[in-house]
Amino acid sequence: MVLLVTSDNEQFQTEKxxxxxxxxxxxxxxxxxxSDQPIPLPNVSSSVLKKVTQPSTGPTEIDVRxxxxxxxxxxxxxxxxxxxLEQSQDETRKRTTDISEWDQKFIxxxxxxxxxxxLAANYLDIKSLLCxxxxxxxxxHDQGARPPEEIRKLFNIVNDxxxxxxxxxxxENEWAEDR
Amino acid sequence: MTxxxxxxxxxVLEQIExxxxxxxxxxxxxxxESESRIISLDSQIxxxxxLRDSKRARILAPDAQLNALVELRDSQRACVLALRYITSxxxxxxxxxxSEIFKLSIEDGTHIQDAHRISQVCAHWRRVAHSTPRLWTRxxxxxxxxxxxxxxxxxxxxxxxxPLPISISFMPLRMCEDINPxxxxxxxxxxxxxxxxxxxxxxxxxxxxxxxLAQRRLDSLExxxxxxxxxxxxxxxxxxxxxxxxxxxxxxxPWQIIVPWTxxxxxxxxxxxxxxxxxILAQCTNLLRMSMTTVAWHRFPEAxxxxxxxxRLRTLILHFMxxxxxxxxxxxxxxxxxxxxxxxxxxxxxxxxxxxxxxxQLRAPNITRLEFTRSNSLTSDDVVAVMIHAPSxxxxxxSYCAECFDDVFVRTLYYKDGVKPxxxxxxxxxxxxxxxxxxxxxxxxxxxxxxxxxxxxxLASDAAPPAVARWTHVEIDMRAHEWGSKFMEIxxxxxxxxxxx
Numbered sequence: 001m002v003l004l005v006t007s008d009n010e011q012f013q014t015e016k017x018x019x020x021x022x023x024x025x026x027x028x029x030x031x032x033x034x035s036d037q038p039i040p041l042p043n044v045s046s047s048v049l050k051k052v053t054q055p056s057t058g059p060t061e062i063d064v065r066x067x068x069x070x071x072x073x074x075x076x077x078x079x080x081x082x083x084x085l086e087q088s089q090d091e092t093r094k095r096t097t098d099i100s101e102w103d104q105k106f107i108x109x110x111x112x113x114x115x116x117x118x119l120a121a122n123y124l125d126i127k128s129l130l131c132x133x134x135x136x137x138x139x140x141h142d143q144g145a146r147p148p149e150e151i152r153k154l155f156n157i158v159n160d161x162x163x164x165x166x167x168x169x170x171x172e173n174e175w176a177e178d179r
Numbered sequence: 180m181t182x183x184x185x186x187x188x189x190x191v192l193e194q195i196e197x198x199x200x201x202x203x204x205x206x207x208x209x210x211x212e213s214e215s216r217i218i219s220l221d222s223q224i225x226x227x228x229x230l231r232d233s234k235r236a237r238i239l240a241p242d243a244q245l246n247a248l249v250e251l252r253d254s255q256r257a258c259v260l261a262l263r264y265i266t267s268x269x270x271x272x273x274x275x276x277x278s279e280i281f282k283l284s285i286e287d288g289t290h291i292q293d294a295h296r297i298s299q300v301c302a303h304w305r306r307v308a309h310s311t312p313r314l315w316t317r318x319x320x321x322x323x324x325x326x327x328x329x330x331x332x333x334x335x336x337x338x339x340x341x342p343l344p345i346s347i348s349f350m351p352l353r354m355c356e357d358i359n360p361x362x363x364x365x366x367x368x369x370x371x372x373x374x375x376x377x378x379x380x381x382x383x384x385x386x387x388x389x390x391x392l393a394q395r396r397l398d399s400l401e402x403x404x405x406x407x408x409x410x411x412x413x414x415x416x417x418x419x420x421x422x423x424x425x426x427x428x429x430x431x432x433p434w435q436i437i438v439p440w441t442x443x444x445x446x447x448x449x450x451x452x453x454x455x456x457x458x459i460l461a462q463c464t465n466l467l468r469m470s471m472t473t474v475a476w477h478r479f480p481e482a483x484x485x486x487x488x489x490x491r492l493r494t495l496i497l498h499f500m501x502x503x504x505x506x507x508x509x510x511x512x513x514x515x516x517x518x519x520x521x522x523x524x525x526x527x528x529x530x531x532x533x534x535x536x537x538x539x540q541l542r543a544p545n546i547t548r549l550e551f552t553r554s555n556s557l558t559s560d561d562v563v564a565v566m567i568h569a570p571s572x573x574x575x576x577x578s579y580c581a582e583c584f585d586d587v588f589v590r591t592l593y594y595k596d597g598v599k600p601x602x603x604x605x606x607x608x609x610x611x612x613x614x615x616x617x618x619x620x621x622x623x624x625x626x627x628x629x630x631x632x633x634x635x636x637x638l639a640s641d642a643a644p645p646a647v648a649r650w651t652h653v654e655i656d657m658r659a660h661e662w663g664s665k666f667m668e669i670x671x672x673x674x675x676x677x678x679x680x
Contacts, residue, residue: 111268112268114268115268116268122276130276130280148299152300157267157301158184158191158301160185160191160301161185161302162188162302165302165305169295169299172336173295173299174328174332175328176292178325178328178329178332179320179322179329179332
C-alpha cells in the first residue's frame with residue numbers, strides 16, 4: 001500500500017498497482033524505494049483523487065451533458081449543480097462513451113469534475129485518463145466521430161469564426177473531399 | 180443584428196475583458212441579468228412582429244424600433260453565450276493539455292477528418308490545433324494528377340506540419356495521366372523533411388519527378404519506394420539521403436538508381452541481372468531484411484562472383500520467376516549466418532538444385548522459419564533434404580506447392596520413440612493445398628500430427644524432456660476437402676485452438 005496526501009491534506013492508503021498507473025507516482029516510488037513516507041500530491045484534491053483511484057466496478061459512460069454514468073445504474077446528476085445545458089427531449093437522449101482506457105472505472109461526475117480529473121491526469125501523467133474519447137461519438141462507440149457542432153453543444157463552446165476563417169474551413173473541407 | 184460566428188467572437192472578446200477580474204458568481208449574475216433582459220426584450224419584440232405580420236394592421240410597425248430591439252436582444256444572447264463559454268469547464272484546460280488531448284484524438288485511418296473536426300470547433304481550438312504540428316503529420320496519400328484546389332489544400336496541410344517530418348505515399352499513376360506541376364512542386368518543397376516517400380511499387384513512377392527528388396537533399400528520408408520508372412535511357416540518379424534505411428524498387432535497372440546502399444537495413448527489389456545484383460548486395464553490408472524477385476536471369480556469369488557475406492541478414496524473401504534460368508547457383512555465393520526467416524517462391528520452370536541449397540544452409544544454420552510458396556519445381560524429397568539441414572526449424576509453411584506435400588514428406592516428420600527425430604523443434608506447421616492431392620493419405624498425416632502431440636498430463640509425467648516440441652499450431656487448409664472420421668478420431672485429443680483443419 002502507498003500513502004498519498006492530497007492538496008486538502010487528506011490521506012489515502014492506496015494499492016501500489018493502482019497508483020503506479022501514474023507515471024509521476026511510479027517514478028517517485030522508484031526514486032524513494034520501499035518507504036512508509038507519504039507522497040504529497042499538491043495539485044490533486046481529495047475528491048478528484050477518490051475518482052481517480054476508485055476500484056473498477058464496470059464500464060463507465062458519459063451522457064450528452066458530459067455527466068458520467070455507470071452502465072449498471074441510472075443517471076446520477078450532481079445535486080448541487082443545475083444541468084449544464086438545457087436541451088430538448090430528443091437531444092437529451094443518453095449518449096454513452098466507454099472510457100475503457102481507465103479500466104472501466106466507476107465514476108459519476110459532472111463536467112466540472114471531468115475536467116478536474118483531466119487536469120489531475122495530466123499532472124499525475126496518466127495518459128489513458130486524458131479521455132480522448134470525449135471528442136468522439138459516444139452513441140456509436142467508435143463508429144464515426146462527434147462533429148464540431150456536437151462538440152460545441154456538449155461543452156458550451158461557441159462558434160466564433162471570422163468570415164475569413166469560415167471561408168478557409170469551407171476550402172479545407174472541399175480539399176478533404178476531393179483529394 | 181443576427182447571431183453570427185463573428186458577432187459571437189466580438190462578444191467573447193468583450194466579455195473576456197469585462198470579466199477579467201470577476202469571480203464565477205459575478206459571471207453567473209451577469210448571465211442571469213442578460214437572460215432577464217432577453218425575456219424583457221422578447222416581450223417587447225413579439226407584439227411588434229405580430230403587428231407587422233398582421234394583414235389587418237392599419238399602422239405599419241415602426242421597423243426602426245423593431246430592428247433596434249432585435250439587435251439589442253441578439254447582443255444579449257451573444258453575451259450569454261460568451262459568458263457561458265468563458266465559465267465552461269472546458270475552458271479551464273491549459274493550451275498544452277488541450278494540444279495533448281487533440282493528439283490523442285487523431286486516428287490513423289481518419290486523421291484528416293479528425294484534425295479538421297478539432298480545428299473547426301472554435302477559434303481558440305483552431306489556433307491550438309494549428310500550432311500543434313503533430314496533428315498534421317500522419318501519412319498522407321497524394322494524387323499527383325489532381326487539380327489546383329487540391330494543390331492549394333495540400334500546401335495548407337503541409338505547412339501545418341512544419342517543421343516535423345512527414346510521410347507521403349502516392350496514388351497509382353497510369354501512363355496516360357497528366358501530372359499537375361503545382362502538386363509536384365508542393366511535394367518537392369516538403370521532400371527535405373519527408374520521412375518516407377512511397378510510390379506504389381507495381382505502378383509507374385514518373386522519371387521527371389524522381390529526377391527532381393534526386394536533386395534535393397533528403398535529410399529526413401528513412402524509407403523510399405519507387406515503382407517502374409517511365410524512361411529507359413537516363414543516366415544514374417544519385418540520392419542524398421543520410422537516414423535512408425528502407426528502399427524498395429520495382430525498376431528492372433536498379434543500378435541506375437544510386438542510394439547509400441551500405442546504410443540500408445531493408446531492401447526490396449526486382450533483379451534482371453546476376454552481375455548487378457551481386458554488385459549491389461556487396462555494398463549492402465547492414466541488411467536485416469531483403470526481398471528479391473528475379474526476372475529473366477538468363478545465364479549465370481562465367482566469372483563466378485566472390486562469396487557474399489550478409490552478416491546481419493535475418494529475413495530473406497526470394498521469388499525466382501519464370502524464364503530466370505540457372506538461378507539456384509545464387510545460393511552458392513551467399514552466406515547468411517544470422518538468417519532466421521527464409522521465404523521461397525520458385526516457379527515451375529526453375530530447376531531446383533538441392534546441392535546448392537544445402538551448401539547455403541550450412542552457411543545459414545540458424546534458420547527457424549521456412550516458407551515455400553508456389554514452388555512447383557520442388558518435390559517432397561527436396562523439402563525433406565531442406566529439413567535435414569535445418570535443425571533449428573520451429574515454423575514451416577507450405578502453400579500451393581503441388582509436389583511438396585505428400586506421404587513421403589509427412590512420414591519423415593513422424594516421431595517414433597527412440598528414433599532421432601527430424602526438425603525436433605518444429606511446433607508450428609501450416610499447409611495450404613487447394614489442388615487435388617496425389618500420394619496423400621489422411622491417416623498418415625493424422626498419425627504424424629498425433630506423434631508430435633503430448634497432452635499437459637503426459638508432459639507433466641514425462642521423466643525426461645520430450646525429444647520433439649509439442650505443437651503450438653497446426654493448420655491444414657485443403658479448401659473443400661472432406662476429412663474422414665478416422666482422421667478426426669486419431670486427432671481427437673489435439674485441442675481445436677492448436678489444430679485447425
